Amino acid sequence: MSVLSAVLLGLAMGVVFGFVLEKSRVFEPAVILGQLQLRNFLMLKIFLSGVAAGLVVIGALVASGLSGLHPKAAIWTADIVGGLILGAGIALAGACPGTTLAQIGAGYRDAWFTLAGGLLGALTFTYLEPTLRPVLLEGGAGKLTLDKVLGIPFPWLAFGFAALIIAGLIALERWRPWRTEVGADADGLLPPPEPSAPAAVPAAASRS
Amino acid sequence: MPALTDRAWSPYFAGALLGLLQIPAFLLIGTALGASSSFVTVSATLASLVDPAIQQIDYAAKHLSGAKNWWQVALVVGIALGAFLSATLSGTRRRGIAPVWARALGTKSPATRFALAFLGGFLMLAGARIADGCTSGHGLSGMAQLAVGSFVAIAATFAGGIAMAHLLRRV
Numbered sequence: 001m002s003v004l005s006a007v008l009l010g011l012a013m014g015v016v017f018g019f020v021l022e023k024s025r026v027f028e029p030a031v032i033l034g035q036l037q038l039r040n041f042l043m044l045k046i047f048l049s050g051v052a053a054g055l056v057v058i059g060a061l062v063a064s065g066l067s068g069l070h071p072k073a074a075i076w077t078a079d080i081v082g083g084l085i086l087g088a089g090i091a092l093a094g095a096c097p098g099t100t101l102a103q104i105g106a107g108y109r110d111a112w113f114t115l116a117g118g119l120l121g122a123l124t125f126t127y128l129e130p131t132l133r134p135v136l137l138e139g140g141a142g143k144l145t146l147d148k149v150l151g152i153p154f155p156w157l158a159f160g161f162a163a164l165i166i167a168g169l170i171a172l173e174r175w176r177p178w179r180t181e182v183g184a185d186a187d188g189l190l191p192p193p194e195p196s197a198p199a200a201v202p203a204a205a206s207r208s
Numbered sequence: 209m210p211a212l213t214d215r216a217w218s219p220y221f222a223g224a225l226l227g228l229l230q231i232p233a234f235l236l237i238g239t240a241l242g243a244s245s246s247f248v249t250v251s252a253t254l255a256s257l258v259d260p261a262i263q264q265i266d267y268a269a270k271h272l273s274g275a276k277n278w279w280q281v282a283l284v285v286g287i288a289l290g291a292f293l294s295a296t297l298s299g300t301r302r303r304g305i306a307p308v309w310a311r312a313l314g315t316k317s318p319a320t321r322f323a324l325a326f327l328g329g330f331l332m333l334a335g336a337r338i339a340d341g342c343t344s345g346h347g348l349s350g351m352a353q354l355a356v357g358s359f360v361a362i363a364a365t366f367a368g369g370i371a372m373a374h375l376l377r378r379v
Contacts (some may be wrong), residue, residue: 002259005217006237006275007282013232014286021287022294023214024222030308036366036373040332042219047347049223054230054352067234072340072350074357080338083346083364089332090365091372092324094306096343097336100329101284105291107302110309110318110325117329122253124330125337129267136338146354157354169220178219186215186300191310193378196271 018102024075027102029094031188034181036091040173040188042181052165059158069154075140215298226348235353237279240349244336245271246280312376335368 001009021027026046033042061067083185093114095103100118104110129137147154183189210217226241233241248271255262262268269275295301310316313324336342339361341350346365350358 001237001275003278006279009232010282011237011286011289013229014283014288015290016286017229017283018287018290018292019294020217020222020225020290022291022300023210023217023298024219024226025216026219026222027291028308029306030379033308033312033373033376033379036369037376037379038370039379045219046223046226047343049220050226050348051351053224053227054348055227055354057227057230058234058352061231061234067238069353070234070238070240070349071353071355072346072357074355074360075340076357076360077340079346079357079361080364081310082335082337083361084368085331085335086339086342086361087335087365087368087370088372089328089330089335090343091328091369091376093328093332094308094325095328095332096243097247097332098284098287098342098344100332101243101287102291103302105288105293106295106300107292108304108306110305110321113322113325114329114332116248117326117331118333119219119251119254119329121330121333122244122337123251124254126248126252126262126265126268126271129337130265131216132338137340141356144356146356146359147354148264152349158352159376161354173220182216185308187302187308189311189379190307194312 010028017098018105021102022106023101025182025186025188027095027099027106028188029103029108031181032090032094032096032099034188034190036087039193040181041176041189042178045169045172045178048165048169052162052169055158055165059155059162062158063155069143069145071076071143071145072143073140073142074139078137078140081136089121155184190194212294213297215300230349230352237276239276239279240345240353241283242280242341242349243284244333244342244345245277246284248337249277249281257298283316287378308379311379314377335365339364
């Protein structure tokens with residue numbers, strides 16, 4: 001595919017991606033912070049639904065022979081150290097790399113600073129990559145997927161795992177209905193937490 | 209029925225649509241959805257204007273050209289356009305700084321928020337590039353391919369995120 005057609009396709013897919021991210025509200029900083037403080041579970045619902053749908057779709061593509069997998073290599077130290085730093089950054093940014101752009105599109109001003117910091121972070125890594133490679137970015141198990149570990153054909157394991165996620169999501173929805181978690185201004189901001197005085201307990205219980 | 213003018217869609221419906229985007233990614237581009245490597249493509253391209261030597265770094269060279277790299281840059285630009293379109297249609301365009309930050313940081317100072325956003329963005333992309341993926345590449349795509357390294361990376365991401373979020377004030 002030529003670069004031009006790849007760019008046009010990327011733009012079209014990105015518009016859909018951004019539109020759905022905005023409708024899902026997962027780009028809202030209060031949704032992300034609420035999730036990481038274990039107060040609002042909207043982000044987990046969207047994320048796991050995306051994984052479940054992906055499992056079904058990719059399982060079908062593999063089963064029909066239309067496509068193979070494109071997994072990333074497992075490099076334990078890099079996955080753990082990088083993941084921890086990424087998570088800390090997500091909490092401070094109130095965004096992930098992709099939703100930073102959705103925040104900019106929706107109009108949040110601070111997202112431009114997240115974007116600038118992100119570009120500098122990616123550039124800093126690029127300059128340090130040759131130094132980091134021998135310490136952090138080598139070894140590991142290669143492009144290992146769970147179907148290979150367990151010896152189960154990918155589509156079956158993918159469909160089974162998707163079914164497990166869907167069961168979990170049904171339980172999650174019963175525990176925390178999504179309409180409440182979207183919040184009054186659709187930004188995922190819930191009423192302020194009650195001070196944990198004993199007198200406040202009945203009021204908090206009746207509201208939830 | 210979800211309408212284009214709705215303020216919010218069901219997270220299950222919206223999440224499923226995100227998963228369906230894997231179809232054109234796999235079939236037409238031959239890759240899975242991702243977002244963070246586009247930050248390398250853009251920043252290394254900008255840096256090459258003042259420091260052409262960056263092209264001697266293999267990692268930069270791998271990200272500077274090719275259809276897949278610029279597809280992902282277009283994808284994240286499209287995300288901004290799509291979010292703008294959706295927010296405009298539903299009347300949820302945002303201005304300034306989200307109200308959650310006054311609660312989380314205990315101050316309404318824009319300078320504090322801008323500094324933390326910059327730091328957050330820096331850590332986010334440094335971490336994503338060390339781990340070779342973010343919530344899209346390792347999360348949506350890696351877990352949907354049952355990639356063992358992606359499960360580890362996402363567990364670490366949530367651990368780091370939960371720890372840092374608890375250092376802020378409770379929202």
